[in-house]
Amino acid sequence: MRRSRNNRSSRNKSSNSSNNSNSSQKTTSSSQLFPCTIDQLKQKLQETFNQSPDLSFQTFTVQQQKIAVFYLQYQINKDQLNKSILDTILSGNQQWDSQSILNKVPLGTGATKDEMDPIAKAIIQGSIGVYVEQDSEAIMFLAPELARRAVARAENESLVLGPQIAFTESLITNMNILRWRLDTTDFQTEKIIVGEDVPTEVRIVYLKDLANEENVNTIRQRIKELKVDDLPDSNILAQMIEDKSSSVFPQLLTTELPDRVCNSLTKGKVGILVDKSPHAIVAPASLFSFFESTEDLYMRWNMGTFIRVLRMLAMLISILLTPAYVAALTFHVEIIPSSLLVSLGKSRANVPFPPVFEALLLELLIELLREAGARLPTKVGQTMGIVGGIVLGQAAVKAGFTSNILIIIIALSALASFTAPSYMMGTAIRVVRFPMIILSGLWGLVGIILGLSFLIIHLMKLTSLGRPYLTPVYPFHLKDFDNSLMRLPWSQSTHRPLGNQPKKVKMYSEKKAKKKKDIDE
Incomplete structure (x- = not known):
């Protein structure tokens, strides 16, 4: 009796293992989309995008080959689609595959993908997909048509003296402005994606030779630990990562002025940019930094x-x-x-x-x-x-x-x-x-x-x-009064604020700044 029970149990185990292996093979085979037909790809894309009318799926026949081009309308650049992709593929007299299309299409943003999730994400970001029937992968060309607001004057922090441009809702534009103003290899950026349902790109910017690593690590850790569905704006991010959100006083400075961010970075602070937000975050911040204006620097001391x-x-x-x-x-x-x-x-x-x-x-x-x-x-x-x-x-x-x-x-x-x-x-x-x-x-x-x-x-x-928060009054730092409560002449303002804990405290020699020469010398 015992032997028969053991035999039955062994048979059940073997049958269960075979069933598990068959089910795993089915799941793996179902997860593998390519190679497939054009109709199968179209059906899978429509299921992924919930039959969205914005999804455009076009099929062309070139040299007896079926080639599919798919993208989201109003999300891609139509000139790049027509001139760079369609003209190249339709005018060619050869058999196409993914590598030949990548070599012939005059766009440097092409990348091959063989899974549906990366393909769908690329389409949402403004990519144009090209697939040759029964090929092992699809080609995604990034060609977004972004609705950007032109760079204009600041409305909430208007200045009389100094640069008049302000940040926009485009992260690419904002990064170009900072790169243009901080023309140095020490300018470092870190990319973090925040948001599970609606991913949003966040950039941490700082000067590597000046910013305190502890400040950068603290910001990086707090942003990565966020578990949110969506991140609409940088002001919301500032409330999420500040030290005490229950206080009525803001602990992180938000600004729409690129020159203020650049000036803060040169003093050893760290900046944060959020995509689709026209404001940047500057940290750490003290109470007195909220009463400072970059216009104070452009005036006489x-x-x-x-x-x-x-x-x-x-x-x-x-x-x-x-x-x-x-x-x-x-x-x-x-x-x-x-x-x-x-x-x-x-x-x-x-x-x-x-x-x-x-x-x-x-x-x-x-x-x-x-x-x-x-x-x-x-x-x-x-x-x-x-x-x-x-x-x-x-x-x-x-x-x-x-x-x-x-x-x-x-x-x-x-x-x-x-x-x-x-x-x-x-x-x-x-x-x-x-x-x-x-x-x-x-x-x-x-x-x-x-x-x-x-x-x-x-x-x-x-x-x-x-x-x-009350630095330089508490703890007391007399040298930091120049960067908070008052302004000294540029020849005497030779130190960065100690409250930021920068790697380099001294900016330049006070003796050299005061030294003057005649024209004849």
């Missing part, structure tokens, strides 16, 4: 320093001016001068709300006008912002909802927040202003000090790629 200090003061005014008004009227009336107190009393005589509610109401009104002006068309939005602010302000004063002085203070705070060159940082300042107003309404100056303490502690804990 004393004017550039004045404008940078003015932006810092504008940030403090935007955060503290309205809370100080609420705290003074609610808890600390004695600090207001007597002459100003009389006018304040007259303007607030008919206002039925407490100062904190009055301030929050007007701040919300300003934000609504700003958002409406940004979403409407340009001409209508500008008119809406100006006319709406004047009309609503006067109507609010006459109706007794607010005072004249508070309207001036709110307008100054809003104007100060717009001085930040970075749109993300300006938005963060406006968001921080609301909790500061609430704290000043609850506890007066004590609430303001409490809010500032929490804000400073939060900024001290923030990092960008592991680098301190």
